[in-house]
Amino acid sequence: MADAFSDNSENAIRRQVDVQVKSTTPLEKLNDFYQINKTCDFIFQNHFEKxxxxxPDDLLHDSTAIAAEIERITQIKVFILGDTSYGSCCVDEVAAEHVGADCVVHYGQxxxxxxxxxxxxxxxxxxxxDVAKCTSAFRELYPxxxxxxxxxxxxRYAHAIDDVVAMLHDDYPNxxxxxxxxxxxxxxxxxKREPDQEQDGNQLCCHFGRRFSLKTGLSIKDYGVFYVGQEGASLRNFMMTWNRCAFSSFDPATSTGRAESVGVNRMLMKRYYVIERAKDAKVVGILVGTLGVANYLSIIQQLKExxxxxxxxxxxxxxxxxxxAKLANFMEIDVFVLIACPENSxxxxxxxxxxxxxxxxxxxxxxxNREWSEEYVTDFGHLLPGGQSHVPLDEGQEHSDQTDVSLITGALRNYKLDTEPVTSHSSSVVLRKQTLTVANTNSAASFLAHRSWRGLEQKLGETPVVKAVEGRKGIAIAYEEEGAVP
Known part of the structure; x- marks a missing residue:
């Protein structure tokens, strides 16, 4: 292996890099692992043509083999979507529409x-x-x-849950x-997901793509939660939302179970700190982190208001x-709010x-009107009108003189609407006497006016036109015309 920082340019060009390449799944196992026949039935039944x-990135190594097998069976056109714009756990319907697809088949997490x-x-x-080890861990955690x-x-472990429950159901009636x-x-x-309702004397609940039935008179906080899967975004989302429940988990990768610690309380305190930062903020950046989750436009409009x-x-x-690096380009923004699915938000x-x-x-x-309490909402759909966590705005809030004290700076702050006049409705940057002067119409424009670097300037008509010439060859450490490095 050559040294990556070698002075020899030839060695630098020819150096090798170790890359871990995942082996593809054998063809005879593809159908069982990726349910190709089930996918083809879905295509045939709905007469899809594209x-x-x-x-996700960790399954791309099998994508071409799967696509080829589906095309062979169905005789239709198949497109592979990889490197999604946002989280791979969300359906990238925008990319699918770009190729004119009739449907999307989403693989993985x-x-x-x-x-x-x-x-x-x-x-x-x-x-x-290992179903036996999973049930054994459950019995140890819940004597x-x-x-x-x-x-x-x-x-990704849904296929084995029925076997796990079957081994436990006789001993655990609840x-x-x-x-x-x-x-x-x-x-x-x-x-199909249905709203919360009473069914057969029990309370039917639907959250985060999971449907379950609770005893009448009990709520989710009266239950212990046993999670099958590795530590990650899904488990963190459940623990933050149902933060009054005692969680335990079983990691199939290591076949070990454990009681989850009270770290969720520390996470909640960290989240309360960023809420205080948001209260102090004057300029807010709304980050669109999904184009596929339903009602994302509605929550953007509600947040703006x-x-x-x-x-x-x-x-x-x-x-x-x-x-x-991306967010550091906008230093005039005091806090960002991310519109994304519950697991990525x-x-x-x-x-x-x-x-x-x-x-x-x-x-x-x-x-x-909304107070910090034991409730924590990661699904923005619940915040919209009609959602179970919707709280209407105080209509007189923008004209109120009520103040409170920042827990970070100690300064007074209020909710009164800034009535500073804005001279341009279409842009924060306006022209004065045909010079590129930034008008001090709002906080972000004022910040931009005092930046030492404001981005590249076009300078239309000022740059002379020159004939194209051949550029340098080689790498920066030693271009060919410079000769060898001593």
């Missing part, structure tokens, strides 16, 4: 968020799990056989199993997958220059 197959545009089918890769326990699981259920008539292969009535300015950004913004909050946290910061 199908988009969406894969899924948040089961409702989508509206195209017919959809979920195919979960079947991960291995009381009369305990009320709800079983949740990663969608065991409740969740079923996968998706909202809408355009999703095939899963149960809520933030405006709290006396803050808003700007909207659509930048795909987020990272520190809880972004740890510790490494970012500005906090990134959820729509619920932004509402706590801006809506005086």
């Amino acid at each position: 199908v988009a197959l969406q894969f 899924a948040c089961l968020s409702p989508s509206k545009r195209l017919p959809l089918m979920y195919i979960f890769d079947r991960r291995r799990i 009381d056989t009369q305990a009320d326990v709800l079983v949740l699981y990663d969608v 065991l409740v199993t969740s079923q996968l259920a998706v909202e809408g008539e355009m999703c095939y292969g899963l149960n 809520t933030i405006h009535k709290a006396g803050k300015k808003t700007y909207m950004f659509a930048m795909g997958k987020l990272n520190v 809880l972004l740890d913004s510790g490494g970012f220059y500005r906090p990134v909050v959820t729509p619920f946290e932004m509402e706590v910061a801006c809506n005086r």
Whole structure:
């Protein structure tokens, strides 16, 4: 292996890099692992002619073989969607529409968020799990056989849950199993999601693509929760939402079970800190982190109204997958609010220059009628009118002189609407005497006016036209015309 920082340019060009390449699944196992026959039946029954197959990065190594097999059986055109604009757990309907697809087949991990545009089918890769060790871990974690326990699981282990429950049901009569259920008539292969209601004397609940029935008189906080799957976004989402429940989990990758710690309390305190930062903010950036989850436009409009009535300015950004460098380009923004599916909205913004909050946290910061309590909402659909967590705005909030004290700076703040006149409705940047002067019409424009670097300038007509010439060859450490490095 050559040294990556070698002074020898030839070695630098020829150096080798170790890349871990996943082996493809054998052809004889493809059908069972990816349910190809079931997918083809879905295509035949609905007479689709163009199908988009969406894969996460960890399953792309099998994508071409799956697409070829589906094309061979159905004789239709198949497109592969990889490197999705946002989280791979969400259905990328926009990319599918770009190729004119009639439907989407989504593979791998899924948040089961409702989508509206195209017919959809979920195919979960079947991960291995030792059912005997899973049930053994459950018995150790719940020695009381009369305990009320709800079983949740990663969608990739759904194929084995019936076997797990069958081994436990006789000894645990109060065991409740969740079923996968998706909202809408355009999703095939899963149960249809229904609103919470009474059924057979029990309370039927539907949350995060899971449907389960609780005893009448009991709520979710009266149950212990046993989660089958690895630590990650799904488990974190459940624990934050049902933060009054005692969680335990079984990791099929290591075949070990454990009681989850009280770390969720620390997470809640960290989230309360970013809410205080949001209350102090004057300029808010709305990050569009999904184009596939239903009602994302409605929550954007509601957030704009809520933030405006709290006396803050808003700007909207659509930048795909987020990272520190992207958001650092907008230092005039005091806090960002991310519109995404429940599993992707809880972004740890510790490494970012500005906090990134959820729509619920932004509402706590801006809506005086909403208070911080044991309720924590990650599904923005619940915040909309008609949702179970919707709280109307105080109509007189923007004209109120009520103040409170920032717990971070100690300064007074209020919810009164900033009535500073704006001279341009179409842009924050206006022309004065035909010079590129930024008008001090709002907080962000004022910040931009004092930046030492404001981006590239076009300078139309000022750059001379020159003849194209041959450029340098080689690498920066030693271009060919410079000779060898001593």
